[in-house]
Amino acid sequence: MADDDSSHENATDPDAFETATRPDDQRSDPEPIRTDGSGSDDSTGTSDGRGDDLDEESKQDQLDEVREDADGEYLTTDHGVRVTDTDNSLKASERGPTIMDDFHFREKMTQFDHESIPERVVHARGTGAHGYFQPYDDPDLGEYDDISEITKASFLQDPGQKTPVFTRFSTVVGSRGSADTVRDVRGFATKFYTEDGNWDLVGNNIPVFFIQDAMEFPDLVHAIKPEPDDAVPQAASAHDTFWDFASLKPEITHMLMWLLSGRALPRAYWMMQGFGVHTFRFVNDEGESRFVKFHWTPKLGTNQLVWDETQKIAGKNPDFNREGLYDIIDEGYEPEWELGVQIVEEDDADQFDFDLLDPTKIIPETEVPVRPIGKMVLNERPDNFFAEVEQVAFHPGNVVPGIDFTNDPLLQGRLFSYQDTQLNRFNSANWDEIPINRPIAERHNNQRAGFMRQEINEGEATYKPNSIDDDDPQEATEEEGGYEHHAERIDGKKIRNRSESFQEHFDQARLFWNSMTEPEKRHIVKAAHFELNKVDRMEIRERVVYDLFNNVDHEFANRVAKGIGVEPPESPGDELSEHDEEDPSLSMENRTADSIETRTVAILLDDGFEDEHVKRLQSALDDAGARTKIISKVVGEKAGTDGDSVDADQNHVTATSVVFDAIVVPGGSDSVDALAQQGEPKQFIEEAFKHHKPIAALGDGTDLFESVDLPNIELAADGELVSDAGVVTCRNDDLDEFITAVVDAVAAHRHWDRDLETVPA
Numbered sequence: 231m232a233d234d235d236s237s238h239e240n241a242t243d244p245d246a247f248e249t250a251t252r253p254d255d256q257r258s259d260p261e262p263i264r265t266d267g268s269g270s271d272d273s274t275g276t277s278d279g280r281g282d283d284l285d286e287e288s289k290q291d292q293l294d295e296v297r298e299d300a301d302g303e304y305l306t307t308d309h310g311v312r313v314t315d316t317d318n319s320l321k322a323s324e325r326g327p328t329i330m331d332d333f334h335f336r337e338k339m340t341q342f343d344h345e346s347i348p349e350r351v352v353h354a355r356g357t358g359a360h361g362y363f364q365p366y367d368d369p370d371l372g373e374y375d376d377i378s379e380i381t382k383a384s385f386l387q388d389p390g391q392k393t394p395v396f397t398r399f400s401t402v403v404g405s406r407g408s409a410d411t412v413r414d415v416r417g418f419a420t421k422f423y424t425e426d427g428n429w430d431l432v433g434n435n436i437p438v439f440f441i442q443d444a445m446e447f448p449d450l451v452h453a454i455k456p457e458p459d460d461a462v463p464q465a466a467s468a469h470d471t472f473w474d475f476a477s478l479k480p481e482i483t484h485m486l487m488w489l490l491s492g493r494a495l496p497r498a499y500w501m502m503q504g505f506g507v508h509t510f511r512f513v514n515d516e517g518e519s520r521f522v523k524f525h526w527t528p529k530l531g532t533n534q535l536v537w538d539e540t541q542k543i544a545g546k547n548p549d550f551n552r553e554g555l556y557d558i559i560d561e562g563y564e565p566e567w568e569l570g571v572q573i574v575e576e577d578d579a580d581q582f583d584f585d586l587l588d589p590t591k592i593i594p595e596t597e598v599p600v601r602p603i604g605k606m607v608l609n610e611r612p613d614n615f616f617a618e619v620e621q622v623a624f625h626p627g628n629v630v631p632g633i634d635f636t637n638d639p640l641l642q643g644r645l646f647s648y649q650d651t652q653l654n655r656f657n658s659a660n661w662d663e664i665p666i667n668r669p670i671a672e673r674h675n676n677q678r679a680g681f682m683r684q685e686i687n688e689g690e691a692t693y694k695p696n697s698i699d700d701d702d703p704q705e706a707t708e709e710e711g712g713y714e715h716h717a718e719r720i721d722g723k724k725i726r727n728r729s730e731s732f733q734e735h736f737d738q739a740r741l742f743w744n745s746m747t748e749p750e751k752r753h754i755v756k757a758a759h760f761e762l763n764k765v766d767r768m769e770i771r772e773r774v775v776y777d778l779f780n781n782v783d784h785e786f787a788n789r790v791a792k793g794i795g796v797e798p799p800e801s802p803g804d805e806l807s808e809h810d811e812e813d814p815s816l817s818m819e820n821r822t823a824d825s826i827e828t829r830t831v832a833i834l835l836d837d838g839f840e841d842e843h844v845k846r847l848q849s850a851l852d853d854a855g856a857r858t859k860i861i862s863k864v865v866g867e868k869a870g871t872d873g874d875s876v877d878a879d880q881n882h883v884t885a886t887s888v889v890f891d892a893i894v895v896p897g898g899s900d901s902v903d904a905l906a907q908q909g910e911p912k913q914f915i916e917e918a919f920k921h922h923k924p925i926a927a928l929g930d931g932t933d934l935f936e937s938v939d940l941p942n943i944e945l946a947a948d949g950e951l952v953s954d955a956g957v958v959t960c961r962n963d964d965l966d967e968f969i970t971a972v973v974d975a976v977a978a979h980r981h982w983d984r985d986l987e988t989v990p991a
């Protein structure tokens with residue numbers, strides 16, 4: 231059991247583990263029921279066993295019960311016997327065979343042999359963190375006065391209440407050890423440990439999906455995963471089988487547009503949106519239902535990497551997104567997202583020119599605004615990756631009163647698949663007892679056996695009705711918090727087909743294309759060039775251009791065709807969408823935040839740098855929430871011109887421009903001369919320039935910029951500050967002016983308006 235752990239100060243608070251009192255107090259006095267591992271029997275306050283005392287720390291308190299800290303302890307076997315030697319097996323004589331008496335060897339080896347569980351069949355590569363969700367005090371709900379008008383979900387009602395959450399981010403296609411920065415959808419799954427049980431919002435960072443019916447999912451995944459004959463390529467959609475499947479499935483077109491965009495290359499997990507994708511239902515106390523779409527909006531804006539950069543990061547730091555999340559949490563930054571909802575009245579469901587149940591469609595924000603209702607903050611990394619991130623098990627079927635499903639055929643299929651997949655991963659129906667999955671709300675039922683059962687349920691009767699245990703545990707009424715499914719009227723014939731209302735596939739793909747800025751369009755075209763040039767079969771490339779893209783936009787189809795050896799189509803496709811609307815909310819360029827928090831800036835220097843430049847820069851960037859790293863040829867102390875020194879954090883062997891958001895070269899003639907003699911600083915600058923990042927030089931540092939290839943960029947001459955397409959150079963002493971310009975350039979994130987054709991990096 232855990233010793234006191236200072237990071238979880240409420241570890242000993244017994245209130246978090248209230249023992250249930252019976253719903254019906256007419257009956258005989260209750261015995262405490264140990265279902266949560268606490269054995270607590272002095273309940274003080276929980277009235278109906280629904281965990282009303284829940285707060286931000288409740289889940290951590292529960293996890294503290296199982297945390298183990300080996301600090302200063304003896305090494306023991308799994309059965310608690312102290313071990314004298316863990317390096318040498320027990321042998322019959324010094325050079326003789328190992329003997330079976332060696333229980334320590336047998337146990338150590340058996341545990342090792344069984345250390346891995348099957349990786350997730352999709353979303354195998356991921357990372358996660360703890361935090362909380364808190365409703366807003368005064369959400370902007372448009373025509374509704376109060377959230378209770380639209381949902382009775384209790385954790386959404388009280389702005390004073392923080393509900394613990396655990397969120398796991400993931401890529402979809404790659405295996406557990408694949409790189410973070412591949413072109414892919416990102417999973418965004420959140421487990422809310424609410425007082426009414428767990429709600430899992432298992433979403434993605436893209437609001438639509440590839441297919442419309444769960445029946446197609448195994449085909450999709452078989453097509454996109456490594457090809458079955460040689461298991462190549464890893465974590466990539468750029469191969470024949472995926473594009474073959476795609477070219478034969480027009481419904482995929484909208485998703486392809488998102489997948490080819492910068493959305494599939496997020497700069498950080500805390501700089502991407504999340505979406506529930508399907509239309510769900512909110513249900514209020516009166517049993518009225520409304521349709522709802524869920525949106526997560528990151529506080530620091532929606533930002534992307536660029537393709538060449540992601541490929542290089544995949545080699546230089548394949549853990550870039552995973553490590554980044556833990557680094558910022560360790561440094562005290564708490565990433566935040568706003569939860570928003572789009573609400574549609576049942577009577578208005580038919581007003582759209584698409585079907586709300588079709589998961590290849592968004593509800594454009596131009597038609598239904600997103601209403602913010604609360605925020606999620608992640609503030610604690612896991613202690614043990616396996617126990618928490620690997621073992622967390624999500625299930626879209628985990629809902630609480632106030633949230634219900636719709637008949638979206640993709641969602642319906644997921645309601646089966648996730649329970650099934652957890653049985654494969656955990657080999658037991660008791661996966662919900664694992665600490666990270668266990669609700670804070672109490673659990674009492676007659677499912678009391680199975681592999682690895684943890685709880686010790688008291689009582690003789692494991693059936694209902696029973697008279698032996700007073701017919702406990704009791705069913706709850708709706709008023710007592712019982713989950714009542716929305717009584718939707720269903721009337722029709724059993725039928726296996728696709729609804730007519732699901733047949734239009736190009737309008738929203740075109741809406742997406744129309745809503746992109748020119749740099750974003752360029753990104754999509756270049757991504758299509760990369761993906762389709764990796765496809766060997768010419769007829770697949772042709773089908774993608776003719777049957778899909780040419781129905782989205784003729785010019786788009788032509789631009790793609792020209793880069794992949796396909797004859798550009800002469801006229802638009804027969805099914806070309808006629809929609810010419812735009813939705814500004816679809817462009818990532820409209821979703822940046824004016825902040826440089828959590829950005830990392832590399833300062834390139836060597837002995838003889840201007841102390842004042844570095845000191846002032848570091849403190850200004852630090853004040854604005856960014857991080858700086860000093861990069862030099864070798865690590866260790868570097869001397870400034872005024873006698874101060876700094877320690878270089880990284881050297882040229884390990885440092886690379888691609889993992890930084892911006893580069894600055896301070897002045898100091900000796901420092902700049904030294905950098906000019908080395909190849910790496912020049913590569914740093916050109917590469918960052920090629921990747922549209924802000925780069926800046928002060929004083930003599932500008933000389934270094936003059937020696938590299940920055941086409942058509944104006945650099946500062948004597949006494950000037952020039953800021954041109956994110957290249958800031960300054961040859962005067964006005965440090966304040968320079969720093970402001972650098973901060974602005976970093977806040978703009980990427981500078982797309984650059985002439986890069988000839989830049990080699």
Ligand code: HDE
Nearest residue numbers: 350352353398417418419433434444447507643647648651
């Ligand atoms: Fe999943 N999906 N999915 N999916 N999904 C899984 O469940 C599945 C879909 C999503 O961090 C699996 O526990 C089917 C849409 C995320 O642990 C599996 C269909 C969306 C995660 C599964 C879909 C998602 C998964 C694999 C079509 C966005 C990672 C491991 C009917 C709304 C959760 C697991 C984590 C994981 C099945 C489509 C999101 C096999 C059958 C749409 C974020 O059950």
